[in-house]
Amino acid sequence: MHTRVTWGLMGDEVGTLESTESVIIDGANGVTRAPRQHFPDAGWSVGVVLVTLALTLALKSQRRRLVPVLLLLSAGPGLLQVLVKRADAPTRRAAMAAQISATVSELQARSGWPLPVAVVRDDDDVLYPLGVYAMPTRAAPDAGVRSIELRGTRVTVTCRGNAPIVCGDAP
């Protein structure tokens, strides 16, 4: 269960997950965008890890009380991302949730699920999972039922039209 790779920077600061769109796509794959960006600082981080490994192996029993200190110090930058910088950080998450709720409500209202509906177009990974939630079961595109298009790469969308219903950017 994974994403298609079809999105850009979404206006994020390099390396961070500051926008709602980037958290939707990569929020659980890492604390930052490093995995998606093929680890630009791999040399540095692998070096830190190897030094820590050697140090921990060399520590005598009595000195192993240093281990919690190493864990806490190294967790600091990541926790800063989780607690402050990311779009789903505690102080920012309510705004993100409101944005997502609005779009999910819009999609649910327009799709009318569980009535049969066919998704005939979806452009990007941002709207795709919200569309899956709004329409968990789908009809085949040629089933002769209502159809819906999910267009664009932004999470905040409104829908218009009826045949098909178009949600997101204008065609």
Added chain:
Amino acid sequence: MISFVGLALLHLAGGLLRAAATRADWRQTLRSPASIWFALIALYALSLGLIGTVLGVALFIGLRSRLTVRFAPVEVAPPSALSPGAPWALALAVLILARPWVPTSWDEFVWLAKARLESLGFGTGARLALDASAHLVPSGYPPLWPAAVGWVSLGVDSLPAQVSAASLLVLMTLATAMEAWWPRLRSTPGWLVIAVLATPLFWVHARSTYVDLPLGLLAVALLGHVLAGELAAAVVLALVLSGLKDEGLAHVLATVGAVWLVSPRREWRQLTPAVAAVLAAAGWRAAAQFGGITNEDHTLSAPLWRWLPDLGRLLAFHASDLASWGVFWAIALAVGLRSTESSTRALRLGLLLNLTLSGAALLCGPEQVRVFAESGTLLNRLLMQWWPAAAVMVLLEGRRSAQAAAPR
């Protein structure tokens, strides 16, 4: 609020069912977090129709007729012993649950979409998962996690109810793991526990409804139960793991295999959870194939050996992702290399077997799985599945070191 009611009802039912199946004291089973999985596996069997119901009854009879080694639930902490840790456990629970009850990441929407199906009637999730015309995304995955979310939310079709239900289930997996390891970890230094729990990606997953962390937590709980010889709970947890995700079977095989290999007295009965999980997974696969459903992510073919160095490089880079893990994996590796304690040996071997099975699945899997690994959407989540076992290993070693360093 409805999810809290649903959780309480399921836990009550699970406690009573566990007491009936294992002849244990119901007051004890009601105090055990692991009891809820008895209720969920019973509902899962019922949701699979006649065959599932027959198998569920067979499981009940098997447990009751002393299939397992012993019947008392794994040592449950008395209330007096729990009291020092209770405020910390409560704080942890609040931190996990105190989130806006709206999904924020990709798979959360996908899991919760399937949870919505239970609002159409009990068992709809399992039925439609085997119906190719429903076009569920992704197809072929075992449906227990989303169905359980639907049951805990009592079939209410609302986003807050489903997210809170899933968050409560995440919390129950954590409680189940803590219960299984409580006898061995009760005197672990608090600072070490805090330092291990400070792992940044743990907090991302603990406050989400992804299934990777729950899978790892239930796998480490399974290991604790198998080590303790409490096979009734182990069989149920193994069945739950095989119903959550395909990787669950790898966790069961690795865990049970590790305990069996390090055990000084190997008994065939120790393999019961693995046999149960293999049968459940094979049964699900067969039912899916019969319905014309294929799980495209998990089909297997000949291994692509030339990708092995890339897998090693990617695994090293992901485990060294400082923002996600800090230096956790370096310390876990050091502990794994040094420790000789028996529980740690089982955890270490379990991790090694799991790594081997997952590596084999990546080498033998379809090209798209390797693309996922290359594009950064796979390996940190596998590491999240392995994190609970590694965390317990670090905690056990830290406790041993603290005891060795204490003045006599």
